Amino acid sequence: MIATVDIIISSCYVAFIVLLGFWAGLSGKKDQSQANQYFLAGKSLRWPMIGMALFATNISCLHLVSLAQSGFDTGLISGNFEWMASFTLILLAIFFVPFYIRSGVATLPDFLERRYNRACRDWLAVVSVVSAIIIHIAFSFLAGGIVLETLFGINMFTSIILIAIVTGAYTIIGGLRAVVITESVQTIVLLTGAVIITILSWIKVGGWQPMVQVLQEHQQMDKLSMLRPAGDPSQLPWYAVFLGYPVLGIWYWCADQTIVQRVLGAKDENQARTGVLFCGFIKILPVFIFILPGLFAYVLYKQGALDLSGLQQAGTDGLNTKGIYSLMITKLVPSGLVGVLVAALLSGLMSQISGALNAIAALVSYDLYKRMKPAATDKQLVQTGRIGASLALLVAIALLPLLNKYESLFNGINDIIAHIAPPITCVFLLGVFWKKASARAAQYTLWIGSALGTVVYIISKVFPASLIGTVPFMMMTFYLFCACVLLQVILSYKYPVVHTVVSDKLYWSHPLAAFEIKGWPGIANYKVLSAILLLVMVLLYWYFR
Template sequence: MNVGALLSFLLFTILVAVISWYKTRKENLQTAAGLFFANRNLGFLVVGGALFFTNISAVQFIGENELVYTNNMSVMAWGISSVLAMLIVSELIMPVYLRSGISTTPDFLEERYDIGTKRFVSVIFLISYIVNMLPSVLYSGAIAFNGLFGLSNALHISYWATIWILVWLIGLIGCLYTVLGGLKAVAISDTVLGVGMFAGGILLPYVALKYLGHGSVNTGLDLLLAARRDHFNAIGSAKDAVPFPTIFTGMFLVNLYYWGTEQYIVQQALASRSLAESQKGIAVACVGKIISPLLLNIPGLIAVMLYPHLDNTAEVFPRIVSDVCSPVLTGFIAAITFGAALTTFNAGLNSTSTLFVLNLYKPFKEWRQEAVSERQVVRVSKRFELLVCLLAMFIAPFIVFAQQGLYTYIQKVSGLFSVPIFTILVVGLLHKRMPAIAAKIGLTFFIITYSVSQLLVDTGLHFLHVLAILFVATVLLMLLIGTLYPRKEPFVQQWNNIVDLRPWKRRHVYTVLLLLAMVALFVVFSPLGLAE
């Protein structure tokens, strides 16, 4: 174990924690608004940093670089194509949420359909976080940390035992962080780490190319461009992990769901002080997505040249960092990776308690005509966070047995929960007389048929295409039900806004610039560019 790297890691990690503590020391965390929504007072830079780094976790560092190494740059599509989805959410969905004054996305589904739909979706969210999202974040963080510091060799214990230890270490620290700091601490940490990631995104490819070129960055770049040009291609074929046509089918739907419905993401934007600040924050997060391939994909590309044969491809990212970086830079990138795991885990924990307490526990108490104080809400939420944390830590190590790589596993499982919820949201927005029973049948139909297609029947189709087909089928089923049993009165949204709803005046200019940058990246990493 490199002592210098470890000291550097501790220094940067403690610095982030101190900044977060200083910025949140006067926050009132004894109310639901303070604990869950930072008192709805976040500016656009904090919103943008929180959105971006809550999305970026060790899953991306590990999973995307692994897929670049084993396939090509086609995995870049997940992050880059999400820019379009984020801008659509900024323009069309976020104004609806802020106008309603909701606390969770199921709140809007209650307003649109009924309380049964809200409970159904809240339970789906909770299951998704407990069995997929939170364990995946812990597992990928453990892989990264072990690879960067070589803990299993240093401690002379098995890889399996090391993963268990690191999963529990990250989980317990993350739980403590969330319980003590609330959403504001998570958002501040995300912003600081986002700045660090941009710095790391420039430094890591630079030193990796210098290492490849035996001291010369230009030589390293020439060597990289002269060999394995197929790895530069982001236009994936049917045999690649991300076939290019999936960008326009299931991937587009997943990205719209993620940025427009996923509770732990939307909650960051709902905490903004105005619609304009929320839209500016989403634009800042889009800039982050445009730059992110520097750290999430390019190292995997360089690793193809450095390590022609790796037994454990999940260790591509930590291996290249530990080999090419100085101890200080290794510790810095380790702090970013560790922080990415922590902040995403923290945001997920905060959202699970938000969903449970506000959508299930509090309504149940009110149904029993029992008074629920703010202090009781906060106390129950912290206890629930601890329970969820323990469950996630028990599940996480077993992801080692997942097939097709970590990133593909996560996306495939999340599809079971994500697109069904987005489907009923879209239909509810566009069809004002769609009844609640249609939403419940649509959710059930989608979840069952997708499960069958992935576990019991080999369709021969990429899972993203399956999601798109089921989206269309579910919409048609809901339209049929809506025609036979329409609502008596059309849905009319109630205005209950608690922030300024004036939109950002210059958003359209920045939308065009961001979309041009998105298209330009695909052109650069295509047969028209570097992959010729």
Template sequence: MEISQALNFIDFSVIVLYIIALLSLGFWVSFRDRHTDDLFLAGRSLKWPNIGLSIFGTNVSPSMMISSAGVAYASGMVASNMEWLAWWFLMLLAMVFVPHYMNTNISTMPEFLEKRFSPTCRTYLSCYTLFATIVLWLGGTLYAGGLLLSQIMGWPIWISIVFLVIIATSFTITGGLAAVVITDSFQSILMILASTILTIIAFVKIGSFEKLVTSVPEDYWTLLRPADDPKFPWYAVLLGYPVGGIWFWCTDQTIVQRVLGGKNAREGQLGCVFAAFLKIIVPFIFFVPGIMCKVLHPNLEDADKAYMTMVTTYLPHGMIGLIVSVLIAALISTVDSGLNSLSTVFTLDIYCKIFKPDSTQLQRKRIGQVVTFAGALIAIAVSLSIAKIPDKNLFEKLLSIIQFLSPPLAAVFIVGVLWRGANKISALLTLIIGSIASVGIGICNLAGWPSKDFYPHFMFLSFLIFAGLIIFMVVISLITGKDSGQRFHSLREAMQNTNKNTKGIWTWWLILAIIMFTLYLIFN
């Protein structure tokens, strides 16, 4: 049954009520009397529950929810590594990167590179961040969400995309990060509850845990596959994921901005812990339904239809509308977060730094609002361009893009934070040469040129590029020597200045580590 045919008046009523509730919440936060800083960092007043829920809501997009069930339908739990390995890098963000970020009192990632290396590095990263945000966070998400909404409503995809942009842009322009985080938190709770209900209902339909386990191939429940596995060999996952993980969780403006908006370092660190605990449930409510669909509907022609097949087949009306609302929520959460990060980087790292250093708070707020609107228009064009590209495997395609964009930034940030000997010449050369090499190799790999068999697995290839760039940066630093006159806190100094009360936080990380190692023992 087509999605549009499965929805009735009750479902559409639920969707409309949800959108009204979301807009009401967003505008309520937006029109409160707040300072200009709220547009970018919510006045650095966020508490850990909102930080954790916002990180979770920003990470979960419609493409992720649908493609997770699809890849699980086709391959089982192996892709869950991308969720269950994330805690390592959320811990790295909280306990290693956050002390440096808070200690230097930055608002953006490019600003950090300026204080660590040079203004040129800041300008380069600003341009790169704008590009990555528009393509990955906005263009790709809008395409996936617009495609879903066009199927639900029967609208042309361009109308669906414009409609969703209007909703996401409205309170992002007026309320900034404060409105984004509050709506993210609301939507995250909704996503977790609705997807959990779907999983429970599907399990009841299957009848028993034994039937669920034995009705699919045995390797569907294995997280680490043999080295000759064509999709996700263990070495590619364990070596390649950290490259994208460092970039995505520790240096990407859209994720880190939530932590920078924390009331203090402890609130930001606890927010990371909370987000890491939330990641535990993702495979159970997004991936397992795909395996359940394999049990109940083993002959689907398109694996990416697994999630909505479960929704439209087994949920009652009203609940179908709620799930669709969840997907719309995930879309808006990702888009409004991307728009806010886009305006923050452009305003603080390009407009204020290059064009008008003496700008007033009101001018910065206005330019941020204009950039948000302009970014939304550009994102519409990008998403419509993506719609013209044939896409057979959304999960692997998005993962491939992330893996080939991340090596240069992951290398520069990890070396810059862990080693004071890294200098500005090595950082700039690694950013420029690394970006050209990584993106160029990525394009050739995705295009299959000179042949598909020419390259190793794309995640392992990403690791090789990352390792080569680290060696390159270290060698250049040793050859050219330390930067004269620059004083940068060591990791130990930054942690002493910022991590003054981490005893309880480390206990939570220990509990999380025990849980995650137990899960890996169970699923291997």
């Protein structure tokens, strides 16, 4: 349990964010009944807000909790999901942003209809809503509930309902402007809290060299490696990371409405591209401030300086390491700063949930409701979006008992993404880079690829000892992607493309055509920023290979 002063700090922070959200959403220049303002912030977002909002929507309480758990259990290896994101964000900035901004779409299913057909839009809309509920809301609720139960002794479901009420209130009423402004503040608080616990655990361990010495003594030096050999217990060998992650990453960062909606609200193309690349630089930090503290906790445990008896599983000799981050807060952080750390956890939780709710509202309104009622007014669209977001909260809460069965929340979320992403990544990539990618081929690829991913997921869970069940999920993602590409290519020749006036402008004539756009002058130019980010990532991987 934490001290009264920390409870006061945490409560004041939550109250501040809620008030800020209401103010941001209701004080805009335009009426919130206007759909463009509610869902896309009137297309007024600049690059700092876009970058911080992208990061905040991506990094939730789930990441703080599960990445610390991964750091304790397996070392830095899970950091690949953070660092590989930077490469994917470069792809988003260079190749996808121009089409998204120029086409003026409000949702990514809308873009898919313009490039292919209405059936593709409908399918992606449904999948996007379902994935947002499960991945961005339900898993975040689960992580937040575990933390608050550990710290405050509040029943997990009670705390989740309270979070749902306060976050849902300002998000559903205020729209994207409220989401982005609160996320910008929450990113700063989240990073501050993470840096605090990293510094405190670093001091407690004694620095880098003492940590290395402990790892050497226990033959655990591989915990510092980001690139592991074949057969590694983490099931993330280097080739699986470089083959499988791009499939996950392109879906998540380039084709997922919850994430990309911040980009769609950009003032212009340059603001969007710079904001995306800014997020790519911020994504370097999680390895050092989210995962490394978990590794420090492992070292402290081996040194006998951190008591983990509170994580002992009843009737076993093992530890339930899901609560390692909460335990570090209570054991390593002095009173007063604990409140800041709890505020950081709440920041991550609230920001991802708010972002997902706004994305769901946009999808339900534009891609589902407006199809049934093409003449719907802006007021009706906003009202429908609010109802859809409210229902999404209830469904997410109902899914919690099922998702809680995963031993590692981070592995759980990526396991689900691995079976959703391949067909969506396939149709977006081929749609943007291949002129001959046809509408009917994309439609069938989405249907068949999604069905195949579902079957493979069920088999891997029901028969874990089978051939499918023993394939690392990252490699399974790559295999499913290859099957989808082969399927779409074959079908595109069977059902040749017939371009419309709109679709004929939504693909690159050749890959280098994207670099012909000038962009801002100097170091702010997207090509310069992309080159710098790429160089930094290569150097980091070389050092932690």
